[in-house]
Amino acid sequence: AVNWLGYTYLYVRMLKNPSLYGAAESELAGDPLLEQRRIDLVHSAATILDKCALIKYERKSGQFQPTDLGRVAAYYYVSHQTVAVYNEYLKPTLSDIELLRLFALSKDFSNISVREEEKQELARLIDRVPIPIKENVDEPSAKTNVLLQAYISNLKLEGFSLLSDMVYVTQSASRLMRCLHEIVLKRGWAALAERVLNFCKMIDR
DSSP states (O other): OHHHHTTSHHHHHHHHOGGGGTOOHHHHHHOTTOHHHHHHHHHHHHHHHHHTTSEEEETTTTEEEEOHHHHHHHHTTOOHHHHHHHHHHOOTTOOHHHHHHHHHTOGGGTTOOOOGGGHHHHHHHHHHSSSOOOSOTTSHHHHHHHHHHHHHHTOOOOSHHHHHHHHHHHHHHHHHHHHHHHHHHHTTOHHHHHHHHHHHHHHTO
């Protein structure tokens, strides 16, 4: 991994401007190839991935290997931050309300925000969607949830900003829901897997 990092554009930029990437000029003088910096970067990344159960990392030997969860996340291009959320909240007894809330908490939607001019329409949509949303209309996760349900239910939206956000949510929805389905399948939670699969079908209609 350290050698591979030496072939990346990041490494080229680190050599050109080490201070911008957290390495002092003196560090470059003592270690012109920034090998220790690369070791530190790989160790930090591996530690995070190990904590999220995406790899098994043996710190003493430096060896690591992917887990089933890691392979699923890589296949569906799901970030470790999103997997950490799934690890925290996924349970075999999740209701549909909790499942859609978990989907809406995916870090892929962290840039979704609630604009003041959208609140009235979001409140109207929350009253119309089939699965209740417990979160306040001010919460971004509520907006993500309601936009997904509005898409599935073919509810008409007013306002360009909500339409553009719906496109963003629905473009990621199939990938994330199928990732959730794979995770639940691998954990052997048959009842929940069937319900997640139903949502996958609704999204991919």
